[in-house]
Amino acid sequence: MKSIYQQALGEKFDRLHPELQKKFGLTSDQKLMVLGQGRMTEIRGTPLILRPFLSIGSKDHLIFAERGKEVPFTLENYAYVDERGRESISYIRRFFFPYAIRGFDAVMSFDNEKQSLIDDLGKSGCLSTQMDLDVTREGGLLMHSREMRVADKFSFNGPRTSLYEHYDEKQKAFRVHVHVDHPLLGTLLMYEGLVHTEFLPITANHIPDRGILT
Incomplete structure (x- = not known):
């Protein structure tokens, strides 16, 4: 079975750094999860006066108002x-x-009809977007979102997300850069940092609804 990233990237997948191929080659057949732990060097974005409005999105794990440096971080795939x-x-x-x-x-999932990677956002998944993927000359992964859709019914020109991830050979870890930008408000959220990962065995009953932990 090919992973959703292999399907989206096609032959470009083989140009990814071997460690990224391992991480983004994950499939349900493997019965594994990826656990990442690290720190975000800095989390910034959104004018101070507008940040309280972001608290609305924090309930659905869409976005949040807090900002800081050297913020501990975990990721579960x-x-x-x-x-x-x-x-x-x-x-x-x-x-x-x-x-x-x-x-x-x-x-994230691969839509066979659209032949594209789909990103369902937040715990509810009520917002979604298609993702364009590419591989850098250094073997890093680039992802850029298109317009957002509400309940997969209508689209609007909302925030766009860009993600760049590459493997740091010296640190033996992944460097992650994420930028969420709004066409009118500018940068809503930007963070970057170093994440160490490991692969752990799982069973089906470990996976919550939609794969999202509450």
Whole structure:
């Protein structure tokens, strides 16, 4: 079975760094999860006066208002088959601030009809977007979102997300850069940091609904 990233990238997948091929080659057949642990060097974005409005999104693990430096971070990836029969991977991100733990969650799957990677956002998955993928000359992975859709019914020109990830040979870890940008408000959220990962065995009953932990 090919992973959703292999399906989306095609022959480009073989150009990824071997460690990225291992991580993004995860499938439900393997019965493994990826556990990442590290720190985000800096989390920034959104004018201070607008940050309270982001608290609305924190309930659904869409976005959050807290900002800081050297923020402890964890990531859990579960590969599973969703209720529509699609191979899917959950992204369960947790940021540990001094007075709050915030989530930034998603589920990615490959849509055979659209021949594209779909990113369902938050715990509810009510917002979704298609993702364009590419591989850099150094073997890193680039992902850029398109317009957002609400309940897969209508689209709007909302925030766009860009993600760049590459493997740091010296640190033996993944370097992650994420940028969420709004066409009118500018940068809503930007973070970058170093994440060490390991592969752990799982059983089916370890995977919660939509692969997202509450």
